[in-house]
Amino acid sequence: MTVAALRAPLDIQALRAARAAAAIGHAIEHFETLGSTSDRARELAEAGAPEGVVVIAEKQTQGRGRLGRRWESPPNRNLYVSILLRPAIDAEEAPLLALVAGLATAEAVAEWAPQAQIKWPNDVLIDGRKTAGILTELYTEAEQLAVIAGIGVNLNLGLDELPPELRDKATSVYAATGRAVDRAVFAATLLSKLEERYRQFRTSGFAAMRQHWNARSCLNGHRVTISGAGVTQRGKVIGMGDDGTLQLLSEEGTEMRVVAGDVTVLDGYGSSVAKQE
Ligand code: BTN
Numbered sequence: 001m002t003v004a005a006l007r008a009p010l011d012i013q014a015l016r017a018a019r020a021a022a023a024i025g026h027a028i029e030h031f032e033t034l035g036s037t038s039d040r041a042r043e044l045a046e047a048g049a050p051e052g053v054v055v056i057a058e059k060q061t062q063g064r065g066r067l068g069r070r071w072e073s074p075p076n077r078n079l080y081v082s083i084l085l086r087p088a089i090d091a092e093e094a095p096l097l098a099l100v101a102g103l104a105t106a107e108a109v110a111e112w113a114p115q116a117q118i119k120w121p122n123d124v125l126i127d128g129r130k131t132a133g134i135l136t137e138l139y140t141e142a143e144q145l146a147v148i149a150g151i152g153v154n155l156n157l158g159l160d161e162l163p164p165e166l167r168d169k170a171t172s173v174y175a176a177t178g179r180a181v182d183r184a185v186f187a188a189t190l191l192s193k194l195e196e197r198y199r200q201f202r203t204s205g206f207a208a209m210r211q212h213w214n215a216r217s218c219l220n221g222h223r224v225t226i227s228g229a230g231v232t233q234r235g236k237v238i239g240m241g242d243d244g245t246l247q248l249l250s251e252e253g254t255e256m257r258v259v260a261g262d263v264t265v266l267d268g269y270g271s272s273v274a275k276q277e
Contacts, residue, residue: 006156006180006181007076007077007156008076009032009058009076010030010056010058010076010079010183010184010187011182011183011184012028012030012056012184014184014185014188015028015056015184015187015188016028018184018188019054019188019191019192022052022191022192022195023051023052023195023199024051024052024054024083024191024192024194024195024198025052025054025083025188025191025195026052026053027049027050027052027053027054028053028054028055028056029044029053029054029055029056030056030057030058031055031056031057031058032057032058032059032075033057033058033059033060033061033075034055034057034059034060034061034080035060035061035062036060036062036063036064036082036150037055037056037057037060037080037081037082037150038055038064038082038135038137038148038150039062040055040057040082041053041054041055041082041083041084041148041150042137042139042148044084045084045139045141045146045148046139046141049084050084050086051084051085051086052083052084052085053083053084054081054082054083054084054191055081055082056079056080056081056187057073057080058075058076058080059073059074059075059076059080060073060080061073063080063152064135064150065133065135065152066133066135067262071133071135071152072162072163072166073152074157074161077154077155077156077157077161077172078152078153078154078155078156078157078172078183079151079152079153079155079183079186079187079190080150080151080152081150081151081152081187081190081191082148082149082150082151083148083149083151083191083194084146084147084148085097085146085147085148085149085198086144086145086146086147087145087147087198087201087202088145088202089145089202090145091138091140091145094136094138094145094147095121095136095244095259095260096201096206096244097136097147097149097198097201098121098122098134098136098149099121099122099206099213099240099244100194100197100198100201100206100209101122101134101136101149101151101194101197102118102121102122102123102124102134102213103118103197103209103212103213103216104190104193104194104196104197104198105122105124105132105134105151105153105190105193105194106118106124106132106216107193107197107216108153108186108189108190108193109124109126109131109132109153109173110216111189112173112177112179112181112186113126113131113173113176113177113179115127116131116216117216117217117218118213118216118217118218119217119218119219119263120217120219120237120240120246120263121246121260122134124153125218126171126173126176126177127171127176128218128268129168129169129170129171129176130169130170130171131153131154131170131171131172131173131176132151132152132153132154133151133152134149134150134151134152135150136148136149136150137150149194151190153173153186153190154170154171154172154173154175155172155173155174155181155183155186156172156173156174156180156181156183157172157174157175158172158174158175159171159172159175173186197209205242206242206243206244207242210240210241210242213240214239214240217237217239217240218265219237219246219263219265220237220238220239221236221237222236222237222265222266222267222268223235223236223237223265223266223267224236224237224248224263224264224265224266225263225264225266226246226248226258226261226262226263226264227261227262227264228258228260228261228262229260229261233248233250233256233258233261234250234251234266235248235249235250235251235256236248236249238255241257243257245257245258245259246258
């Protein structure tokens with residue numbers, strides 16, 4: 001693939017053809033510029049669009065991340081995608097979908113960078129640097145739950161294109177592996193992995209994929225602090241529970257379960273992906 005082709009808009013016809021008969025991606029809106037793909041997906045949800053509708057933008061002017069952060073969204077390099085899901089689950093179970101989407105995204109990135117890992121709750125890292133992030137937002141309309149899964153993946157971005165303050169924390173698939181990514185092929189892979197894991201979640205629950213999630217977790221066995229809601233917890237990560245909580249062992253030997261928060265790793269990341277069954 002030439003550099004010029006890499007920097008062109010993604011091949012939306014090829015992507016639509018690849019997903020035409022699928023449950024996720026049967027209809028794909030594609031924009032050159034949007035404020036946020038998740039805002040557009042919400043408009044579609046409010047207008048009654050069916051599950052599996054997807055919005056992609058080449059560039060976002062108001063890309064948003066978790067915890068009120070901004071998501072850098074320069075044009076034609078990366079993937080900014082939001083997916084409308086309408087799961088028949090209780091709102092309390094919806095946070096598990098963020099973990100499901102994180103696993104699917106890590107598995108898609110791993111097709112180009114096999115060492116891809118997940119940092120709880122759902123960042124995807126290559127060699128300890130963030131490559132993808134996921135923001136799931138919930139809406140209830142007429143007692144029906146709508147979930148917008150917004151996924152941003154740095155694909156062909158050069159390291160020199162990242163803001164200086166992110167250069168030691170973030171990367172792209174291309175910067176980390178030297179492999180240029182056909183973004184339409186990546187998007188088709190991501191939507192297909194998400195469809196697979198989402199189906200598994202609906203039929204068998206998160207427990208069915210917990211081992212796969214744990215095998216990709218960069219935190220297991222590491223000492224961390226987790227801050228959120230004015231509380232900081234410190235301990236060694238044991239792994240992910242069937243209920244989607246992160247299990248920690250405190251220095252005093254007490255087991256703790258953490259529902260949400262921002263993780264700081266105190267002793268560096270693991271560098272290898274554990275063998276999956
Ligand atoms: C994070 O903070 O890690 C989550 C980042 C999520 C970014 C994606 S890009 C597509 C979608 N649209 C947005 O405005 N945000 C999400």
